[in-house]
Amino acid sequence: MEKEIEKGLLTFNLSLDGFDGPIDMLLNLVREQKIDITKIQILPLAEQYLLYLKKAIKEDIDLAAEYLVIGAVLTHIKSKLLLPKDEQSEEDPEILSELLKFQILKLEKFQKLTKSLFSRPQLGKNFYSRGIQTILKKNIKYKYEINLYKLTSVYAEIQSNKENTKLTIAHSNLYTVEQALVNLKKHVSNIKEWESLLLFIPRGIKGYLEYKSVFSSYFVASLELIKEGRIKIKQDFKNNNNLQIIKNN
Amino acid sequence: MNNKSEIDQKLKLKILEAYIFAAKDPVDLSSLKFIESDETKLNELVNNLQNKFSDYGINLVKIKNSIAFRTSEEVSGLINIKQEILKPLSRAASETLAIIAYHQPITRTQIENIRGVSLSRGTLDQLFEIGWIKPGRKLRTPGRPMTWLTTIKFLDHFGLSDLSDLPGIDELKKSGLLQHESVLFSDPKDEIEE
Amino acid sequence: MNNKSEIDQKLKLKILEAYIFAAKDPVDLSSLKFIESDETKLNELVNNLQNKFSDYGINLVKIKNSIAFRTSEEVSGLINIKQEILKPLSRAASETLAIIAYHQPITRTQIENIRGVSLSRGTLDQLFEIGWIKPGRKLRTPGRPMTWLTTIKFLDHFGLSDLSDLPGIDELKKSGLLQHESVLFSDPKDEIEE
Numbered sequence: 001m002e003k004e005i006e007k008g009l010l011t012f013n014l015s016l017d018g019f020d021g022p023i024d025m026l027l028n029l030v031r032e033q034k035i036d037i038t039k040i041q042i043l044p045l046a047e048q049y050l051l052y053l054k055k056a057i058k059e060d061i062d063l064a065a066e067y068l069v070i071g072a073v074l075t076h077i078k079s080k081l082l083l084p085k086d087e088q089s090e091e092d093p094e095i096l097s098e099l100l101k102f103q104i105l106k107l108e109k110f111q112k113l114t115k116s117l118f119s120r121p122q123l124g125k126n127f128y129s130r131g132i133q134t135i136l137k138k139n140i141k142y143k144y145e146i147n148l149y150k151l152t153s154v155y156a157e158i159q160s161n162k163e164n165t166k167l168t169i170a171h172s173n174l175y176t177v178e179q180a181l182v183n184l185k186k187h188v189s190n191i192k193e194w195e196s197l198l199l200f201i202p203r204g205i206k207g208y209l210e211y212k213s214v215f216s217s218y219f220v221a222s223l224e225l226i227k228e229g230r231i232k233i234k235q236d237f238k239n240n241n242n243l244q245i246i247k248n249n
Numbered sequence: 250m251n252n253k254s255e256i257d258q259k260l261k262l263k264i265l266e267a268y269i270f271a272a273k274d275p276v277d278l279s280s281l282k283f284i285e286s287d288e289t290k291l292n293e294l295v296n297n298l299q300n301k302f303s304d305y306g307i308n309l310v311k312i313k314n315s316i317a318f319r320t321s322e323e324v325s326g327l328i329n330i331k332q333e334i335l336k337p338l339s340r341a342a343s344e345t346l347a348i349i350a351y352h353q354p355i356t357r358t359q360i361e362n363i364r365g366v367s368l369s370r371g372t373l374d375q376l377f378e379i380g381w382i383k384p385g386r387k388l389r390t391p392g393r394p395m396t397w398l399t400t401i402k403f404l405d406h407f408g409l410s411d412l413s414d415l416p417g418i419d420e421l422k423k424s425g426l427l428q429h430e431s432v433l434f435s436d437p438k439d440e441i442e443e
Numbered sequence: 444m445n446n447k448s449e450i451d452q453k454l455k456l457k458i459l460e461a462y463i464f465a466a467k468d469p470v471d472l473s474s475l476k477f478i479e480s481d482e483t484k485l486n487e488l489v490n491n492l493q494n495k496f497s498d499y500g501i502n503l504v505k506i507k508n509s510i511a512f513r514t515s516e517e518v519s520g521l522i523n524i525k526q527e528i529l530k531p532l533s534r535a536a537s538e539t540l541a542i543i544a545y546h547q548p549i550t551r552t553q554i555e556n557i558r559g560v561s562l563s564r565g566t567l568d569q570l571f572e573i574g575w576i577k578p579g580r581k582l583r584t585p586g587r588p589m590t591w592l593t594t595i596k597f598l599d600h601f602g603l604s605d606l607s608d609l610p611g612i613d614e615l616k617k618s619g620l621l622q623h624e625s626v627l628f629s630d631p632k633d634e635i636e637e
Contacts, residue, residue, distance in 0.1 A: 020534060021560025066560060106557055106620045114541035116610040123600040124529070127519040128271030130467055130512060132317060144379055145335040146343055148407045148578065149571050152416050154340075155347035158363065264521050266500030267514040271524045306460030320461035327458050408577060413587070416578050420551075420589045 022070040023107050025049070030104060037108055042097040043081055046074035073100070175205075175214040180221035188230055188247060197222060197233075197243040219243065258294075261285060265298055275315035342372050346381060350403070350415060354385040354396035373397065381406065452488075455479055459492055469509035469599055505604045507595055513602075529573065536566050540575060544597070544606070545615055548579040548590035567591065575600065 019025040029048050030040050053071045073096065080093035121127055187200055197218055205211050222245055225231045229248055236242045264284050269276050278291065285291040295316060299309040308321045338346070345368065348360050361367050376382045381403040385396040399412070409415060458478050463470050472485065479485040489510060493503040502515045514522070532540070539562065542554050555561050570576045579592040593606070603609060615621060 020538075021558055023559025070559075102620075103557075103559060107559060109615065109618065109620050110538060110542050110545070110557060113545055113609075113611055113615065114538050117541050117544065117601065118537060120601045120603075120610065121516060121519065123513070123602065127516055127602060128267070128514040128522075128524055130464065131271045131273040131524070132275075143335050144338045144342075144375075146338040146346070147574075148409075149574075150338075150343060151347050151350065151407065154343045155351055158344055158348065260518070263500035263515065264518045267518045268500075268522045268524065270501045270512070271514050271522065273525070306457035306462075307464045318464070320465050321457065324454070324458045324461045327454075410580060414578065414580055414589075416589055420578075 022049075022064075022067045023103055025052070025067075026070070026100075027104050027107055027111075030108075037105065040101045040104060042074075042077060042100065046078040049074055050078075173210055175210065175217045177217045177220045177224075180214070180217035181224060184218065184221045184225060188225065191231065191245060191247045194234070194244040194246045197245055261294055262298055262301070265294055269298075269309070269316060269318055272317075275312050275317035277315050279314070339372075341369065342375055345372050346376055346399075346403075349376075349382055349397050350399050350412070353398045353412075356388060356394040356396050358394060360397075455488055456492060456495075459488055463492075463503070463510055464512055466511070469506045469511040469595060471509050473508070504602070506598045507605060509595055511599065516602075532569075533566075535563065536569055539566050540570055540593075540597075543570075543576055543591050544593050544609060545612060546621060547592045547606075548582075550582060550588040550590050552588065554591075 019028065026045065026049060029045055029052075030037060032048075033041065033044065035041070050071060053067060056067075077093050077096050077100070081097075123129060183202070184200055198215075201214055201218055205214050222231065222233055222243075225245075226233055226248075231245045232248050233243060233245050236244055261284050265281065268281070268284070278295070281291055281295075285294055295309075295311075299311075299316075302309050302318075306321055306324050307318050309316055310319045341364075344364055345360055348363050349355055352359070352363070357368060357373065373382070379402075381400060382397050383400050385398040387393040387395050404410065404412070455478055459475065462475070462478070472489070475485060475489075479488055489503075489505075493505070493510075496503050496512075500515055500518050501512050504511055504513050535558075538558060539554055542557055543549055546553070546557075551562060551567065567576070571578075573596075575594055575597040576591050577594050579590040581587040581589050598604065598606070606612070
């Protein structure tokens with residue numbers, strides 16, 4: 001364990017990867033002090049932590065907020081501890097230090113407990129359950145099996161599927177440019193005077209959206225014919241900005 | 250036989266016992282050389298074990314060149330009476346149960362709306378038969394549709410003391426159960442947490 | 444005890460033996476009423492069976508209110524069986540499991556406070572899926588946060604017959620470290636205990 005920690009610190013290298021959170025890092029710094037863990041000295045600890053943090057920030061600006069929060073708390077404690085005691089101040093650096101020590105001790109304790117829990121003999125590794133599944137034939141009564149995990153995950157899945165339902169776009173009767181082009185071409189040779197483009201739009205179009213689509217398609221179709229040199233187009237500013245077309249000779 | 254080899258024999262018998270017990274399939278005699286390399290002695294050991302368990306509720310049975318523990322025929326019939334076979338609840342039934350649990354009282358049509366698919370006849374019947382759901386009051390809407398509720402047996406089965414102990418959706422999200430969230434729309438904050 | 448009841452006892456012992464043997468998971472004592480309805484007599488029967496197997500390669504172990512056959516620790520090291528072995532847990536998951544085991548019931552936030560780092564999404568989910576933890580009651584504090592507990596399967600896996608068998612639990616209780624206090628990550632919602 002000790003070796004692992006030392007290795008962790010050596011490979012620290014301005015990266016916080018090796019640590020599972022800032023308290024974990026503090027704990028490792030405490031262990032590095034090689035003193036009784038119950039006699040944690042906050043001041044040198046704060047200095048080491050801030051030093052590491054300073055280096056790390058230079059390397060990686062996206063430091064986890066949790067590391068910075070502890071950094072701020074330690075800076076605060078440090079400044080309070082170094083300054084002459086302010087009787088007026090409500091904040092007691094001693095209390096903050098104690099709380100921090102408590103947290104470090106607690107994590108230390110649980111890391112030890114984790115080790116002792118996992119060093120116990122374990123089922124399937126150090127001792128075994130019955131290997132062969134027995135199948136008894138007679139008088140089978142089915143018992144349906146579902147556990148809380150399954151129940152909740154099934155429900156969670158339904159809910160998340162609901163949140164991500166697909167958007168379907170309703171079918172609509174839109175007029176295509178191809179259709180407009182075919183229609184317009186039929187009339188082109190007969191347009192010997194300036195005529196409104198609207199005149200060529202088929203009758204009986206219902207609905208605002210449909211009308212807009214027909215008009216746009218006819219406009220695009222007319223541009224296509226201009227490109228081919230078959231018609232000319234102009235906008236009549238006196239007459240509602242009406243678009244007018246004429247056969248190109 | 251001296252004392253030393255007696256102890257040795259006893260330990261070997263124990264190892265044999267544990268090994269056969271824990272193995273997933275009947276154990277081939279040839280794979281037991283690590284306990285006793287001498288074939289005659291190994292057979293002797295197996296016979297000893299077989300004799301030891303001959304009048305037990307579990308017997309050592311020989312199957313060709315393999316051996317395995319089986320419940321004795323004498324008592325098997327007496328256990329069978331109570332033997333229950335676990336069968337996973339179907340997907341449709343699991344979903345229906347979950348929806349009833351979280352939305353009760355709820356009608357059949359409302360369940361179908363949530364699942365987006367119609368319920369086959371057997372699903373509610375099955376849950377009712379198992380004893381996990383029961384009919385609740387009828388709704389005061391046209392047709393007076395019947396509602397469904399979960400039962401005490403349901404709470405028992407899932408080890409819940411109260412319906413309010415069902416994990417909430419937020420908690421499910423936090424514990425990672427809502428994994429099927431769309432990647433496109435996920436909150437960038439969540440990505441960092443990973 | 445007359446001859447009749449002796450035979451009866453012997454048969455009951457056999458049935459018990461076979462029944463527990465046939466089950467893969469620990470058997471709850473309450474499900475053994477079909478063998479012996481009298482609780483005292485049932486316990487006696489279980490104790491007899493436990494004694495019978497005490498010096499065997501397989502032992503009868505008690506796990507809370509359940510019993511199961513498991514290979515004895517004496518010989519377990521001497522056999523090598525390929526059973527399903529769980530992938531090693533991540534450090535976060537291991538620590539989280541230990542914190543839940545020793546601190547239960549405990550909320551997600553309280554776990555995060557102890558570790559001083561937020562739990563990634565999959566951690567609790569993984570432990571829940573393995574079957575080592577389950578949701579407990581919700582705290583009666585604002586937000587009604589859900590708590591987590593360990594299961595019988597957890598005890599079974601680590602060879603514990605009871606939570607009080609957890610290594611170092613007594614010392615931990617005396618140490619005063621089981622208070623939920625945190626300077627840095629505190630969530631006021633969780634501070635007030637039930």
